Amino acid sequence: xxxxxxxxxxxxxxxxxxxxxxxxxxxxxxxxxxxxxxxxxxxxxxxxxxxxxxxxxxxxxxxxxxxxxxxxxxxxxxxxxxxxxxxxxxxxxxxxxxxxxxxxxxxxxxxxxxxxxxxxxxxxxxxxxxxxxxxxxxxxxxxxxxxxxxxxxxxxxxxxxxxxxxxxxxxxxxxxxxxxxxxxxxxxxxxxxxxxxxxxxxxxxxxxxxxxxxxxxxxxxxxxxxxxxxxxxxxxxxxxxxxxxxxxxxxxxxxxxxxxxxxxxxxxxxxxxxxxxxxxxxxxxxxxxxxxxxxxxxxxxxxxxxxxxxxxxxxxxxxxxxxxxxxxxxxxxxxxxxxxxxxxxxxxxxxxxxxxxxxxxxxxxxxxxxxxxxxxxxxxxxxxxxxxxxxxxxxxxxxxxxxxxxxxxxxxxxxxxxxxxxxxxxxxxxxxxxxxxxxxxxxxxxxxxxxxxxxxxxxxxxxxxxxxxxxxxxxxxxxxxxxxxxxxxxxxxxxxxxxxxxxxxxxxxxxxxxxxxxxxxxxxxxxxxxxxxxxxxxxxxxxxxxxxxxxxxxxxxxxxxxxxxxxxxxxxxxxxxxxxxxxxxxxxxxxxxxxxxxxxxxxxx
Numbered sequence: 256x257x258x259x260x261x262x263x264x265x266x267x268x269x270x271x272x273x274x275x276x277x278x279x280x281x282x283x284x285x286x287x288x289x290x291x292x293x294x295x296x297x298x299x300x301x302x303x304x305x306x307x308x309x310x311x312x313x314x315x316x317x318x319x320x321x322x323x324x325x326x327x328x329x330x331x332x333x334x335x336x337x338x339x340x341x342x343x344x345x346x347x348x349x350x351x352x353x354x355x356x357x358x359x360x361x362x363x364x365x366x367x368x369x370x371x372x373x374x375x376x377x378x379x380x381x382x383x384x385x386x387x388x389x390x391x392x393x394x395x396x397x398x399x400x401x402x403x404x405x406x407x408x409x410x411x412x413x414x415x416x417x418x419x420x421x422x423x424x425x426x427x428x429x430x431x432x433x434x435x436x437x438x439x440x441x442x443x444x445x446x447x448x449x450x451x452x453x454x455x456x457x458x459x460x461x462x463x464x465x466x467x468x469x470x471x472x473x474x475x476x477x478x479x480x481x482x483x484x485x486x487x488x489x490x491x492x493x494x495x496x497x498x499x500x501x502x503x504x505x506x507x508x509x510x511x512x513x514x515x516x517x518x519x520x521x522x523x524x525x526x527x528x529x530x531x532x533x534x535x536x537x538x539x540x541x542x543x544x545x546x547x548x549x550x551x552x553x554x555x556x557x558x559x560x561x562x563x564x565x566x567x568x569x570x571x572x573x574x575x576x577x578x579x580x581x582x583x584x585x586x587x588x589x590x591x592x593x594x595x596x597x598x599x600x601x602x603x604x605x606x607x608x609x610x611x612x613x614x615x616x617x618x619x620x621x622x623x624x625x626x627x628x629x630x631x632x633x634x635x636x637x638x639x640x641x642x643x644x645x646x647x648x649x650x651x652x653x654x655x656x657x658x659x660x661x662x663x664x665x666x667x668x669x670x671x672x673x674x675x676x677x678x679x680x681x682x683x684x685x686x687x688x689x690x691x692x693x694x695x696x697x698x699x700x701x702x703x704x705x706x707x708x709x710x711x712x713x714x715x716x717x718x719x720x721x722x723x724x725x726x727x728x729x730x731x732x733x734x735x736x737x738x739x740x741x742x743x744x745x746x747x748x749x750x751x752x753x754x755x756x757x758x759x760x761x762x763x764x765x766x767x768x769x770x771x772x773x774x775x776x777x778x779x780x781x782x783x784x785x786x787x788x789x790x791x792x793x794x795x796x797x798x799x800x801x802x803x804x805x806x807x808x809x810x811x812x813x814x815x816x817x818x819x820x821x822x823x824x825x826x827x828x829x830x831x832x833x834x835x836x837x838x839x840x841x842x843x844x845x846x847x848x849x850x851x852x853x854x855x856x857x858x859x860x
Contacts (some may be wrong), residue, residue, distance in 0.1 A: 275823040279830075299748035302446045302456075304363035307745045308491060309449055310479035313738030314521070315410055316503050318476045321358075323498040324491065326483025329358040330476040332466050333449075336407035338387075338459060340395045341432075347394040350457045351448060352407050354466030354476070362482055365443025373437025374462045383465035385433035388445040388458040392438050399438070405431045405459060410470055412650075413522040417616065417703055419650050419665055431469045433461060449744055451751035488743045495734050495741055501725065504528075504737035508728065510721045515713040517728070522648045524708040527736035532711050535727040539713075539720060544571045546710040547697040548647045549613060552624070553672075554593070554690055556601040556609040556631070562672040563659065564597065565647045566611060567640075567688040568697020568707070574640035575691065577633050586693040590632035594641045596680060597689040598634040607631045611690065614666055615701060622666055627700055629692065637684075644685035648709050 305327070321328035332354035338347045353359075355374070360367035373386045385403055387395075397403065409429045413419045439445030441455050448456045467473050483491065501508055505520045506528065517524070517532055524532070529545075536543045547568040553560045575583035575592060583592060591611075593603060603609060609629050614622045635641045659673050659681050692700075698707050713724060734741065 275827065278823075279827040295751075296749065298446070299451060299751065300745075301365075301442060302448050303745055303748060304365075304367075304444065304447070305482040306362055306480045307483050307486070307743070308481040308488070309742050309744045310481065310495065311449075311740045311742065312477050314505055315472050315475040315477050316739075318474055320498065320503065321479060324479075324481065324494050325486055326481050326491075327358075327362070328482075329355070329362055329480040330463070331355050331359055331478050331480055332463065332470070332472075332476050333478045334407045336405055336459075338391065338395060338457075339404045339406070340397060341402040341404055343396060345395045347391060347457055350391065350405070350459050352405060352459045352461070352466075353447070354461050354463040356463040359480065360444070362480060363444035363447070366439045366445050367443075369437055369439055370444055370460060374460065376462065376465075380434060380436075382432050382434045383461055383469075384436040386437035386439060386460040387435065388439050388456065389441045390445075390455040391457040391459060392435075394457060397435050397438075399435055401435045403433050403435060403459075405433060405461075407431070407470075410472060412520065414703065414705055415620065417523060417705070419522055429469060431461075431466075449742070451748050488741070488746075492734070492741055495739065496729075499729075499734055499737065499739065501728065504732060506728075506737075508721070508725055513714065515715060515721055515724060516645070517711045517713070518648055518709065522650065522709065523703060523705050524711065525736065526706045528732065529706060529708050529711065531731035531736060532728060535724060535731050536711075536713055538727055538731075539715075539724055541720065541724070542714040544569065544573065544712045544714070545694060545708050546646055546712070547694065547701070547707045548688060548709045549697065549701045551611045551613045551690070553612040554597060554601070554609065555612065556603045556607055559601045560672075561597050561600050561689065562674075562677060563668065564689040565686055566591075566613075566690040566692060566697075567646050568692045568694050568700075569640075570694035572640075572691070574643075575635045576639060576641075577635060580636070583633060583635055586632060586691065586696075587630075588693050588696050589630055590693070591629040592633050592635045592691040593631060594635055594687075594689050595637050596684075598631075600676070603631055603634070605631050605633050609690075611700075613701065616703070625700075627696075635691070640688075640691075642684050642687045644687045646688055646710065647686035 306329075307326070311333075318330040321330050332352075334352045334354075336350050336352045338350045339345070355370065357371050360371040363370070370386055374384050376384065382402070385405075387397065391397075395403070406428050409427060415427075439458070439460075444460075445458060446456060447458060463476070464473075467475065481491070507518050507520065509516050509518070517528075519525075519528070533543060548565050549568075551564050551566050553562050554564050554566075572583040572585060572592070577583055578595070586592065591609060593601070593609065598604075601607075601609070607630075609631050610626055611629070612624060612626045615625050617623050640646065658678055660670050660678075662668060701707065713720070715721070715724070
């Protein structure tokens with residue numbers, strides 16, 4: 256066989272090279288696929304450092320929750336915003352603004368020490384320190400010592416799409432002047448991000464306490480990064496549910512003389528909270544009453560009006576009394592009760608037509624004026640629920656003011672409509688409702704996507720029910736119902752890196768022409784070689800060689816050449832894959848956006 260291989264070396268060389276080219280292209284394409292998957296995996300792990308889980312919240316919560324959960328933790332503030340260079344006015348949008356401390360830096364061996372040192376406050380520096388990623392530095396053309404203006408969202412005490420949500424630009428955005436003291440490379444901590452993507456993030460890091468002070472959120476954060484590689488997701492979920500308090504969930508459960516009241520510091524009780532609260536009441540066999548209080552711009556009737564009055568929708572009129580002292584019966588859907596003061600102002604009597612004018616928030620957060628018409632079902636005495644100002648949730652800038660004209664409201668108010676008698680009512684009764692409608696009516700008129708209820712009252716037979724109710728509420732309220740999301744970010748990142756795209760198959764498709772051409776060349780060379788050696792085969796058969804022996808001879812030569820060509824092709828496959836990756840970094844960069852792939856060799860490929 257050796258002499259035959261040498262004698263027909265020209266044909267055999269072509270067969271050898273054809274096999275090598277086909278093997279190089281096929282294996283190289285598989286290696287490019289491995290490199291894409293491996294690079295995505297490296298990116299996913301690099302941007303997370305040692306983070307395994309992330310607790311994200313729709314609102315700010317106490318940062319000392321970290322001491323109550325297993326694993327290593329870093330309380331952080333994560334916000335989106337923009338950055339502007341004060342000298343050149345260069346602007347970068349989509350900036351990830353992070354308030355961090357040394358606990359975050361400890362999660363990133365690469366870049367963590369730089370963060371820790373660069374964010375240390377210095378007495379001679381009047382503005383907070385800023386550390387940015389290299390990508391943000393390039394976007395703004397920054398140098399160390401430059402001043403930067405960060406614009407970021409200001410936290411809202413209520414839902415922005417509610418009537419009491421502030422919509423003015425000054426209320427939505429706060430601006431913070433900072434000084435650049437450090438730059439991180441686009442790797443490690445400089446590439447931190449919880450969303451899986453390969454683009455370079457525009458990261459800006461501030462000291463956690465400085466950002467908390469700027470946002471007026473001292474001791475509070477909106478995210479918790481957790482390093483707990485040996486903890487299961489469900490175990491952390493259970494621990495979180497055990498340690499979240501009602502205050503963490505933006506809820507307040509207050510014990511009064513004859514009832515317990517559940518309210519939210521966000522003004523509206525979410526539907527999930529309503530369901531959990533009513534389930535807890537049923538478990539404790541407690542009677543409940545639900546309330547939904549809203550602000551009417553005007554209550555009108557008989558050509559008169561009373562401006563800026565609260566209206567309460569209730570499912571049970573217990574606590575309201577008619578003029579003759581009888582308990583008020585349930586309301587019809589098209590009817591309302593007025594208190595005696597308002598009825599006197601409107602000169603209204605039962606059966607009169609009364610209208611409510613009020614704002615609703617549109618889909619673009621714009622205010623629209625609506626009007627609803629009712630039949631006056633009765634007039635209630637100025638006692639009980641009719642003079643209860645606690646039916647109206649406390650909103651900063653309203654209840655604590657001594658005069659209506661001093662309200663700091665997030666919606667337009669015509670102060671010219673405020674009369675002396677309105678101020679006198681406010682002085683005596685505060686934000687007590689002046690009108691009452693049925694619960695379904697309130698749901699229909701001013702319900703938001705979060706819900707409509709502003710309070711739920713429970714009526715226990717003994718004060719000891721308070722603790723039982725609190726524990727039962729905590730058991731029924733999942734962290735998700737309160738806006739908390741515990742995400743296994745490392746698992747999510749690895750799943751995203753694996754993806755649904757078969758990169759090996761994709762690059763085999765890109766190399767298919769080369770593979771097919773090499774395979775066709777091998778077939779043609781084999782056929783040409785057999786035709787050239789037809790006389791040799793005939794001579795061997797004539798001298799007594801069996802046909803099977805001649806076939807084995809030719810097959811052995813072909814297999815030996817193919818094996819040697821495959822070995823040569825395997826040796827060239829990494830070079831082929833490397834050249835393809837160079838092309839992705841240069842000629843085809845637009846196809847992937849960022850030059851992130853690096854060579855990963857898998858022996859399986």
